[in-house]
Amino acid sequence: MFDFAPPADLPAEERYRQLADAADALTQGEPDGVANMANLAALIWEFIPDLNWAGFYRVVDGELVLGPFIGRPACIRIPMGKGVCGTAAQTGETQRIxxxxxxxxxxxxxxxxxxxxxVPIVRDGKVVAVIDLDSPKPARFTEDDANGVEQLAARIGSRI
Structure with missing residues (x-):
């Protein structure tokens, strides 16, 4: 059994460092990208407060297809360039809305x-997936959150 939950009062920089370290430990040596995304969605849910959805969309045949997540049922397919996820995937740039x-x-x-x-996940110079986080709180995500999730995406990109 894994217990990676950090203390609630942990500063953002340390929270994201611990998240990336836990993600690295949890996915190390596992070749199945879907299994890794499933565990990573759960890990993100444990580490980042005030979420109502955390998960992945994968780039498949030129569109985003729903991957493992935690939250309410979600859209299965998103065209590139559409919505926040499709914009992030098409531009390769983080979207903090x-x-x-x-x-x-x-x-x-x-x-x-x-x-x-x-946050886009890039492998071999191409966006292969995005990490999607939603919150019921307006303006929930800070630059620290964006930077932390970008570091996570860079660290696990080869494992999904």
């Missing part, structure tokens, strides 16, 4: 979501 309802073309899978952070 304070108010999802103000984002042009936002795809609402859960009406409770108010803010969103989507």
């Amino acid at each position: 304070e108010d999802v309802h103000a984002f042009p073309g936002h795809i609402a899978c859960d009406a409770q979501s108010q803010s969103e952070l989507v």
